Amino acid sequence: MKPIIGVIPLWDDEKESIWMLPDxxxxxxxxxAIPIMFPLSTDKTNLDRCYDxxxxxxxxxxxxxxxxxxxxxxxEVCGVQCDKRDEMESxxxxxxxxxxxxxxxxxxxxxxxxxxxxxxxxxDLPTEHxxxxxxxxxxxxxxxxxxxxxxxxxxxYKIIEVDxxxxxxxxxxxxxxxxxxxxxxxxxxxxxxxxxxxLNKKFVMAVQWHPEFLWKNSKENNLIIAxxxxxxxx
Numbered sequence: 001m002k003p004i005i006g007v008i009p010l011w012d013d014e015k016e017s018i019w020m021l022p023d024x025x026x027x028x029x030x031x032x033a034i035p036i037m038f039p040l041s042t043d044k045t046n047l048d049r050c051y052d053x054x055x056x057x058x059x060x061x062x063x064x065x066x067x068x069x070x071x072x073x074x075x076e077v078c079g080v081q082c083d084k085r086d087e088m089e090s091x092x093x094x095x096x097x098x099x100x101x102x103x104x105x106x107x108x109x110x111x112x113x114x115x116x117x118x119x120x121x122x123x124d125l126p127t128e129h130x131x132x133x134x135x136x137x138x139x140x141x142x143x144x145x146x147x148x149x150x151x152x153x154x155x156x157y158k159i160i161e162v163d164x165x166x167x168x169x170x171x172x173x174x175x176x177x178x179x180x181x182x183x184x185x186x187x188x189x190x191x192x193x194x195x196x197x198x199l200n201k202k203f204v205m206a207v208q209w210h211p212e213f214l215w216k217n218s219k220e221n222n223l224i225i226a227x228x229x230x231x232x233x234x
Contacts, residue, residue, distance in 0.1 A: 056232030105206030
C-alpha cells in the first residue's frame, strides 16, 4: 500500500495565502507515495488527526526560523518569520521524534530540526559567514550552483554512494552550532553543514538544498526522496 506523506504548507505574506510548490508533491507521487498538504494550523486536535493519517512528514522550505527557538535575540539581518508555522512544525516534529515517524527536512527544514534539538543558526550568512560561495541563486533552480562533500559512513553516503554532489542553493540562514543529537552528513565548500541525520531513529534526515527542483535530472537527489518513502512504507 502506498504511504501517505504529510507536507507542510507554505505561507505567502503579501497575498495572505497558503500555497504549495508542485514538485514537493510531484516528487512524492513519482516515488509511489500519496502526498497531502497539512492545514496551516496550531489547533492540536486538528494536527493530531492529520498526523495520525500520515506515514511520514516532509518539512518544506520557507520563512526564517524565529531565533527564540534557539534562545537568541532577533537581529536586523534576520528575515520574516511565520510564528504560526514555527508553532505548528515544532508540535509535529516533537511528536514524530517521540513516535519514530520518518521525517525529511528541506532548506528551512534542516534549520528547524537543528534549532528544535538544541543547535543554533546563522541568522544571515552574508553578514555572519563571509564566503565566495553563492547560497542564494537565481532561477532556474533545477541546476547545481556549488558542491557539497558527502561524509563517508553517514546515512546520506549510504543512500547516494558519492563523495561529492552538485546542489542548488537558495537560503540566507544555515546551521551554526550543530545540535548534540544530530550528525553532519554533508559539508559545503565553505564549511557549512548541508545535510544532517539522527542516528537513533528510523529516518530523520534533512538537507539544506532543494531536491524537489533537482530530482528529475539527479539520480542522487531522487534517491534521497525514495529512501524517505521506503521507511515511511514500513
